[in-house]
Amino acid sequence: MTQTRLDDDGLSLDRIGIYAILLGLVVFYLLPLEAGIVTSFKTMRAYGQTAPFLPALGGFTVAQWSSAVDQLSAGLFNSVLMAVPATVFSALLGSMTAYGLTNIDWRGQVGVYVLFVAGIFVPYQAVLVPLKRFWSQWAPLHIWLEPIWNLTGLGTDYAGLLALTITHIAYGIPICTLLFRSYYKSVSDEMVEAARLDGASIRRIYRRIILPLSVPMFAVTLIYQFTQIWNDLLFALIIVGPGDASVITQSLIGIGQSEAVTNFPLQMAAAFVTALPTLLVYIFFGEQFAKGVTA
Amino acid sequence: MDSVRSWLRRRIDSIQTDQQVRTDGGTASEVSQGERRSGLGRYLDSDAVESAPFWLPSFLLVGLFVYGAIVWNVIISLTDYEGLGDPQYASFDLENYRQMLQETGSYSFTNAFVNTIVLLVAFTLICLAFGLVVAILVDRDIRFENTFRTIYLLPMSLSFVVTAKMWLWMYSSNGGFVNRALGVVGIGPVNFIRNPDPNVQLAAVVFALIWQFSGYAMVVYLAGLRAIPDEHFEAARVDGASIVKMYWRVVIPQLRTATVSASVVLMVFGLKAFDFLRALYGNDTPAVGTDILPTYMVRVAFGDASRIAYGSAVAVVLFALAFSIVLPYLYSEYRRGAL
Amino acid sequence: MAELELDDLTKVFVEDDGNEIVAVDGVDVTVADGEFLVLVGPSGCGKSTTLRMIAGLESITSGELRLAGERINERKPADRNTAMVFQSYALYPHMTVKQNMSFGLEESTDMPAAEIAETVTEAAEMMGIGDLLDRKPGELSGGQQQRVALGRAIVRDPEVFLMDEPLSNLDAKLRSKMRTELQRLQDDLDVTTIYVTHDQTEAMTMGDRIAVLDDGVLQQVGTPLECYHEPANRFVADFIGEPAMNFFEVEVQGDRLLAEDFAYPVSNETLSTVGDRTELSLGIRPEDIELRTEASSPHDFETVVDVVEPTGDENNLYLTFDPDASEPDTFIATTGGMNRIEAGQPIVAHVPEDAIHLFDADTGQAVKNRSLDDAETLGRAV
Known part of the structure; x- marks a missing residue:
């Protein structure tokens, strides 16, 4: 691939913008999975108290698994x-x-x-x-x-x-x-x-x-x-x-x-x-x- | 050159022994090669017949389980079979189809039909638009392109049952992510899955499906973009077209084939959303109003009512709907010589 | 031992809409044992179809194919004792060179493995690819793949070699080298060979005889020089030779041939061959046109150089009678590369009567070919 499809060279603002969007999409596609994984390791107590996408430090368990x-x-x-x-x-x-x-x-x-x-x-x-x-x-x-x-x-x-x-x-x-x-x-x-x-x-x-x-x-x-x-x-x-x-x-x-x-x-x-x-x-x-x- | 001659001599010797072998034991082939061979022999030797062992088993399996079953289903739809004993194939009528049109209300065929169309159209269009934009972004010399692509396509590899469970949690009004996010801006909590307004439910389903399949549209469009030669981009730039104009007038028109094939596949996936809805609503029927034809069919045919013949008739409509999309597509592919 | 006879060979394809297309129309050739016959013609003329009928890859619609006197129309490809070299070489990409060359012997003979290995090794040595036996085709250059393809045909020890444009995927230099090598190989092995090409240079340089095909119909079979100097018709005259023969449409008027831009007087001897025809095509090869500074004979014509194409050893001159036209009709004369000639310069073209060809304007059949001092120059078997 040549530079043809680029409008600018190097790390211009446009490029940073594109990467920001692409990373945002990564979050969009992975969030339900991430939320699912962290939730699966929570105790019922911790699940009720913590944000769905954050691991629960105190309430970690493999019991659900x-x-x-x-x-x-x-x-x-x-x-x-x-x-x-x-x-x-x-x-x-x-x-x-x-x-x-x-x-x-x-x-x-x-x-x-x-x-x-x-x-x-x-x-x-x-x-x-x-x-x-x-x-x-x-x-x-x-x-x-x-x-x-x-x-x-x-x-x-x-x-x-x-x-x-x-x-x-x-x-x-x-x-x-x-x-x-x-x-x-x-x-x-x-x-x-x-x-x-x-x-x-x-x-x-x-x-x-x-x-x-x-x-x-x-x-x-x-x-x-x-x-x-x-x-x-x-x-x-x-x-x-x-x-x-x-x-x-x-x-x-x-x-x-x-x-x-x-x-x-x-x-x-x-x-x-x-x-x-x-x-x-x-x-x-x-x-x-x-x-x-x-x- | 000497080596060549000695080699040849040796070869000639071996030819002679070869020929002896042939005269000794090679009569069967002689007979089949003569002019005496009958027309039937010729036919049996043709490539269609010789290749039959390769495609015939598949042909029989597909013929029986796919096409045989479709025809059988049409026949059952003309009876009034309700699951007891055997279907009565004595009298046929269109009673089931008449009933479909008569029913009204949120559990009716009409409602499911309208929902199906809305779901298919919204899901397909948004996936395509979204996928196209992402593909254009990814096509612009992005580093880690493969990683991005792999992540975007990941949800598609998951079972509808799995993704439904995840979205059930995402949408949960009891601490789910979506409602927490909405809570930050002061909305909600909204009960998406069991909302009394079927449109909210449908929108939530469509959103989840878009999450699962927009990556697919992106991959198809990316392949389409890659097939466009760099010269077209260069020419447009030399002509002084802006980026937006370049994509609008030069690039997107060339993505027609990609668009058509992606739409067809997306609609087929859309029609398979039964698994998703079933997992979302558990063993119950989908909540009031969110039936689409695939769930409606299973519910009437295999639910408590066991209206099997009626379910078959619904399935015939669903089949007709699917093939009214697919057949024109297959025909155009055939005309293009792509089959 | 292995004379191959194509007796009125015809191939008709039936299209899906029921239309019939005659791809090969009654081709009659006998290829002598050990002969190198080149089948040449423009693309779509039926030469590849003819070859594929011989190989057994296409069925024969009518006519008979005989090998050593025996009809082989119905034989399976593998039972015809032929080996084919394809344009794309058609090597098996997942097999090593050795496996590629062994494959045919394994599939079609009961030869023990040890003997197969020995035969393959010897053939590979002969083709100069002995050190490549464990490589795969993808790791070889075009020329090496070409040798493997030939080697694969040779180990089959066929009675007839069939070659379908085997050199067309090579670059120009390698192609002319392989041309020589292939001829030498065929000479050594002395196997009857049919070689298909669209390249008249290959046809001229390689064949013992060439068979010219057009539109499924055999136009002429003869030695290369016969076809060059004594073409049977206008098509052959036009196809063989580079740059091509010049043609002028002429009308017979008394003892003169009247063209659009000139009148060409002819002798009684020539006139007698013409008979009562009035419309003819006059042909003259570019190298037979002599260039002079002054017109001194009735066969000299004043022309103007339109374009000069230097090829190094020669100049191709595009001459015209009508220099003022925006796109003048031109004809070609070749002259030595050392002569300095410029576009726009007037020049006299001498068209010697003993070098002209005359063709019937309707049928294209040759009426008169150029005279030659010595029939042996045509390379006929003596």
Whole structure:
């Protein structure tokens, strides 16, 4: 970047003004998080007496956090059990679909692709009723897979979690396909042709050329998709419902609600326990996340 | 050159052995290569079929769970199913759609519909305007640009459920930050979340959503700005345009594509605000008047009333609303050759 | 052993709206074993499509492709015994040079790993990239990548090499160096080669024979000098040679060819080739125009120098009959670089009759080509 987009050089008043605004925005975006964090470490007493965004020196406690972890541990386990395979499979299927629709040329592929892309924008409400009926009446996994629930000791509630996983895979495929396709379009056609002349089959080209080249894109897709699936509430509410297999977003809703006085320190601690996996992913792979959302 | 010749000799030897191998065991390929191959064989060999293992599983999954479910939902919306036994697919009518239009009051479909539009428009427009201004600021050779960008985008990586909890605390009339700040200037305390005026509630929700997604608009605009060649800025400066004029007349017109795609995505996120509202209001229904279609649909279909077919009909309207935004966008992308 | 026959090869693309586009229209060439054939023409003439049909990357609409007498239309690309070098080199960026070169052998043969490694190492030594085997393409210069691409084709030990503008991504100096190297390599390996280019200089300097394509139709197949001195039609005459041949539209009147600005008297011998045609194009190569100070023969014409383009060894002179026009029609003559000639200067252009070409104005077919003392200068097989 040259100096072109500058109107002045050096640290003029204008520049200081810009930095002041940008820092003000940092405060704006981080304040709710900051307020949440400091509150989560306060005792109920200190919470009532101190400013929401200032740490309470006298009333520091980790009790809220340990209570939150206690109440959320089942949800945490269930969310991991659901989100990890759902993320991996939707990314893998998205990559394969994008390859089949991009690097292999055949008529009508754009039409098929449009159906995939449109799938990104479907509001979940438009399918909730059928999905619930499908998983309860048409594909009753709790009956079909009964031996598994018995053997693993998970209980039939977990059939709902499996159904949720499959649903998330299906709904993750469109966006994953979009992400991979925009990447595969930039892969040189001549290179794929060279591999064909070299005697590689369509499957081998994927395995030996496309897949190794997709590693950076897998990082982007996995991160974005993990965040989306982890954060979802609606599908979990309808497909899993209340019970042993509830995911963490479901558990979070109920926390601190039933008490007579809203226990904000506990709620904040619970919110951060819920957000922790996505926050960690974001802190370590923020760049990939940004790529994912702008694709 | 000697090395080349000896190499060639060796290669020729190996060709001969290769060919022997082929005559021994390579008959299958010979047959498939002949002119005798039938039309069907040709078809089965085509790339569409060879590539099928790659896209067909996804196609079936998406076809069943997305498109199959959408069609099924439309069918259910024409019945009067209320959750007992199986839906009766014998007689279809538009009774549910008629009911939607008839209901009035703060729990009605009409109210939810109007709220949805207001929320979408306000949320999208403010996010875009805000994001554009921030993007222009960040685009001006800012140090630590990546750090700023990462922080601005951070709220978007959080779950609606998490951000709702945070804003519940921010808005709390019992010591929350917003009310404390307002208290300094002598206002309040205001009960934002349970305010009797639904407009206050809606405004509070929109503000929180803007907090969460304006960073996204900023990132999209920043990418758009980066795609504009420096020459355009230089040319405008040489022409003597002021900074404001340069952005207004040279830069912003070139951000059309960024604006369109950001609006579409923001509206889609706006429609997903169900999670946010649900977490904000707990397991109760949203307080009087703040229903948007996504929450309204879930409440009528899965709440105590269990008006499932009616909920399906609401979902059809929601779907139509979403696709009336998305389809023109997809079509223009297709025309642009961007798909 | 590996003669490649293109028999009436045709490619029709069907567009989405049902329109048919004939990209290659009945191309007929036989490439002899070990021959270096250059397929040349302007962009969009169908030369790459022809090459891709041979490689098996495009299906053949009609016609037959035979390798060593055997039809290979339906064979999969990998089974055609061809190897292709692409314009972009198409190297696999995530693989080392060694892996790039091994890939084809691994995928298409049962060769044991040790033998593959040996073959690759030898081919790499031959291409002078033996010390680069563990690098990745991104770490190589353009010229080195080019060698890897060639090496990758060589290890396949194909019966036919297909090259699609392989030198066009190199800078001018390296390109002329690689041109020589490629010719030498092809000579040594003696593998039938088809080389596609839009650059007539490459065509002239590299090919045993060149095939000129325009609009999907084969215009001429011949040695470079045949195409240069005995073009089959006006298109070939115009395409081959730099600067290009000058053309004047003329009308036959008695024993004279009447152009807009001059009349050119011709001998009976020439007239007899013209037959009863009345409209012709007269062509003359820039280097065949002799410059004189005074008009002394009926083939001398007084002109004015409009623009001088010095290239160092030569001057390209743009001459005009009509110096007062604001944008005068010009034709080109080349002269030695040592001659000092300035724009605006009058000069006499001598157009020798034995150097002129005549083309039918309607069909463009050559009516008369320049006379040559010795057919051997055309580089025909003796």
